[in-house]
Every structure is written in C-alpha cells, then in structure tokens.
Amino acid sequence: MTHTTSLSPALGPTYGGILNTLINWRWIFWVVLPLSIVVLIMGMSSINIPVQHKDGEKLSFDSAGMVWLSLVLIGFVWTFNEAGLAGWTSGAFWISLVISILLLASYAWYNSKSSREVLDFGLLKKKAVWLHLVNYFVLAFVNIGISWLLPMVAEVNLKQSSMVAGLLVLPGALIGAIISPSTGAIMDKKGAFLPLMIGNICLLASVVLFFFLNNVMTSMILLALFIILRIGVAFSFGNVMGAASQQVVPEKRGDINSLFNMMQQYAGAMGTVILASVVSSLELHGGSVVAETCHGSEIDYVILSVLAAVALVTVIVNRSTRKQAVKKVTLAKN
Numbered sequence: 249m250t251h252t253t254s255l256s257p258a259l260g261p262t263y264g265g266i267l268n269t270l271i272n273w274r275w276i277f278w279v280v281l282p283l284s285i286v287v288l289i290m291g292m293s294s295i296n297i298p299v300q301h302k303d304g305e306k307l308s309f310d311s312a313g314m315v316w317l318s319l320v321l322i323g324f325v326w327t328f329n330e331a332g333l334a335g336w337t338s339g340a341f342w343i344s345l346v347i348s349i350l351l352l353a354s355y356a357w358y359n360s361k362s363s364r365e366v367l368d369f370g371l372l373k374k375k376a377v378w379l380h381l382v383n384y385f386v387l388a389f390v391n392i393g394i395s396w397l398l399p400m401v402a403e404v405n406l407k408q409s410s411m412v413a414g415l416l417v418l419p420g421a422l423i424g425a426i427i428s429p430s431t432g433a434i435m436d437k438k439g440a441f442l443p444l445m446i447g448n449i450c451l452l453a454s455v456v457l458f459f460f461l462n463n464v465m466t467s468m469i470l471l472a473l474f475i476i477l478r479i480g481v482a483f484s485f486g487n488v489m490g491a492a493s494q495q496v497v498p499e500k501r502g503d504i505n506s507l508f509n510m511m512q513q514y515a516g517a518m519g520t521v522i523l524a525s526v527v528s529s530l531e532l533h534g535g536s537v538v539a540e541t542c543h544g545s546e547i548d549y550v551i552l553s554v555l556a557a558v559a560l561v562t563v564i565v566n567r568s569t570r571k572q573a574v575k576k577v578t579l580a581k582n
Contacts, residue, residue: 266411316355317367321514323348325521332525335532367510368503371496375569377504379562380492381511383448386559387488388512390451390552391481393519394458397548398470400527404541406467416471424478431483432490440491444563447484450476452556459549462542484559491566523548 327344334340359369372378395417402413434443454477461469489508493501527544531537 266414270411313355313358316351316358320348320351320355321517323351325517328518328521328525332521332528335529336525367507368500369507371500371503371507374495376495376566377492379566379569380488380495381508383444383484383488383559383562384492384508385511385515386555387447387451387481387485388515389519389555390455390477391485391519392516393523393548394455394474394477394552396520397523397527397545398474401465401541401545402467402470405465405538405545406470408467412467416467417474419471420474420478423475424482427479428482428486432486434483435487435490440487440494441563441567443483443487444491445560447480447482447487448556448560448563450480450483452480452553452560454480455549455552455556459546459553462546462549522551526551 323344327341327348330338330340330344372381398417399410399413402408402416403410406413408416431443431447454473457473457476458465461473489505492508493504496504526547527541530540530544530547533540
C-alpha cells in the first residue's frame with residue numbers, strides 16, 4: 249500500500265502531461281471523476297459504522313472533530329496559496345496565517361476535551377514516534393512537491409512539452425516502485441537504521457545537487473537526479489512507518505497508520521502549495537517567466553535541502569536515543 253501511494257505522485261505528471269498533449273487538460277479531471285465518486289461512496293459507507301470499544305461501548309465517528317480538523321488543514325493550505333497569489337508580505341497571507349493558527353489552537357482545545365478522537369495525537373508523546381513522523385512528513389513533502397516542480401521546470405526552462413516533462417519523472421517513479429519491496433526486506437534483516445540512512449542520504453544528496461546544477465540543468469540531469477531521489481524515497485518511505493509501528497503496542501498500530509497516512513496526504517498538499525507559491529510570488533514582480541521560474545526553483549531546492557537535512561537528523565537522533573535506552577536497560581540488569 250505504501251509503495252503504491254509513494255509511486256502515484258510521480259505518475260501524476262506523466263498521466264497529466266499525456267492527456268494535456270493528446271486531448272485537453274480538462275480530461276485530467278474528467279477521467280478521475282467517476283473513480284473519485286466511487287471511492288467517496290465506499291469511504292462514507294464504511295466510516296459511519298460504529299466501532300466497538302474494548303469496554304463494550306459503541307463509539308460513533310467524531311464528525312465535528314473531523315470538520316474542525318479539516319478546517320485547520322485547509323486553513324494552512326489556503327494561507328500559503330495566498331502567499332503565491334498576493335505575495336509573502338501581503339495582508340491576505342498574514343491574516344490567513346493568524347486565522348489558521350487560531351483554528352489550530354481551538355482544535356487542540358477541543359481535542360483535549362473530547363472523549364472521541366479523529367486521530368490519536370497522544371502517540372506523539374513518544375519521542376521515537378514523532379521523530380519518525382517528521383521524517384515521514386518530509387519524505388512526502390519532498391516527493392510530491394518536487395513531482396510538481398520538476399515538470400514545470402522542464403516545460404518553462406527546458407522548453408519541453410507537457411508530455412515529455414511528465415515522462416522525465418517516469419523512470420524514477422518506476423525504479424522506486426521496483427526496489428521498494430527489497431528495501432523492506434533489508435529492514436527485516438538489518439533493522440530500520442540502515443535503509444533509513446541510505447534513503448535520507450539519497451534524498452538530501454539529490455535535492456542539494458538540484459540546487460547546485462540548477463543553472464546548467466538539462467533533461468538528462470533532471471531525469472538522473474530524480475532517479476536518485478526516488479531511490480531515497482523507496483528506501484525510507486515504507487520503512488519509516490514500519491519503524492514507528494514497532495514503537496507502540498499492537499493494538500495502537502492502526503492509529504499509527506491513520507496518523508501517518510493523514511500526514512502523508514497533507515505533506516503532499518503543503519509541499520505542492522509552498523513550492524508553487526514561491527515561484528508564483530516571484531512572478532508577481534513582472535520579470536521574465538523563465539528567469540523567475542529559475543530563481544523560484546532555486547529557492548525551492550534550498551527549502552527542500554533544509555527539510556531533507558532535518559529528516560536525516562531525525563534518523564540519527566532516533567538511533568542515538570535507541571542506543572541510550574538499550575544502554576540503560578543493560579546497566580539496570582547488571
């Protein structure tokens with residue numbers, strides 16, 4: 249499941265580019281509309297089924313909490329979208345940011361008082377879990393955000409058609425999907441640290457190289473660096489969730505999956521809107537589209553590099569924390 253969801257963001261530009269070139273961009277939405285309706289009906293029919301609690305009480309879904317949390321998530325996406333439309337110093341951006349923060353604070357208060365939870369945020373009290381979640385968020389942010397950014401760079405700066413721009417990220421997506429199962433096997437044999445280190449180093453190396461090679465970028469360089477990035481995602485994406493699941497009791501693993509899957513979707517949305525807003529806000533200055541896109545992509549690579557560095561640090565800190573915990577247990581036994 250995780251391998252499929254990590255593959256799909258990179259396939260999206262290929263699918264969209266082909267339809268846009270051969271038919272019309274509107275068909276991108278018409279083709280997925282029937283599937284979206286079917287998925288919506290299936291989801292709503294299953295989500296309203298009462299859940300049997302361990303003490304025998306039937307708990308219904310927290311619809312109010314879901315609406316409240318949705319407003320919080322939408323608020324921050326809307327905020328960064330405003331930055332792209334009106335600029336990062338605009339009143340619209342700052343007003344939206346304040347409202348979003350207030351919504352977040354109000355939801356935190358509601359969640360602390362409610363007997364039902366849309367998501368079990370109490371899991372984040374464990375250091376290893378929230379460190380893994382930060383890593384997972386960055387992986388999804390970079391993977392989905394750059395899957396939007398690179399086809400745009402290919403079209404605007406490299407003068408490729410939308411179909412070719414989409415096809416440039418296809419090899420990386422396929423290679424990542426092919427090697428993903430074997431990376432899980434590495435975790436089973438060697439533990440989570442090795443594949444997570446390999447994955448996050450590849451992620452950091454690729455986005456740093458995107459920054460330094462931005463001014464001499466070619467289609468082949470773009471394709472090669474995206475392959476490295478997708479190898480990094482393949483080594484890390486499923487394994488980081490698996491590592492987090494190992495930190496909780498078995499009955500809480502469903503809550504871990506729910507929390508991480510929500511964060512994956514949201515990280516992707518934030519990755520796309522923030523990277524797009526950086527480029528769009530520069531274009532408000534009225535300069536050359538090519539020059540502003542080149543400058544904007546350079547800033548985006550800096551953002552992605554910082555986040556990738558943070559993700560790598562979480563792996564190292566988690567390893568150190570685990571070693572200290574093992575050492576304490578050993579000393580206590582002796």
